Amino acid sequence: MSEQGSPAAGRRAPGELESEVLSALWAAGEPVGVGVVREQVAGDPAYTTVLTILSRLHDKGLVARERAGRGYLYAPLRDEAGHAAAGMRDLLERGGDRAAVLARFVSDLPAEDEKLLEQLLRGDMEG
Secondary structure, eight states: OOOTTSOOTTOOOTTHHHHHHHHHHHHHOSOBOHHHHHHHSTTOOOHHHHHHHHHHHHHTTSEEEEEETTEEEEEESSOHHHHHHHHHHHHHHHSSOHHHHHHHHHHTSOHHHHHHHHHHHHTOSOO
């Protein structure tokens, strides 16, 4: 029996399939069709399920699509780091007191990440 609040066996958490589809697109490194994405996603999802996820990602402005015969080829509009950074900015925008959110974020970083952030802010390294 599953714990209350956890997904049922075989079901993904909300947003997990979108993340897997984006990961498949990043791994492909070039525009690909639904079938190629489907092969890279765990659990053998239906073709129509992957197509729906790709359409939603396109509607959200996260992937580009171009006509290829009767279908489309899909490619991410941001690389993985850009996608993560955009998500962090979105969370910061919704977090209320920006200074408090940033202070908590930095205070919770491991020492090596804090040092890396300091170097990036000083311009000592490329981002």
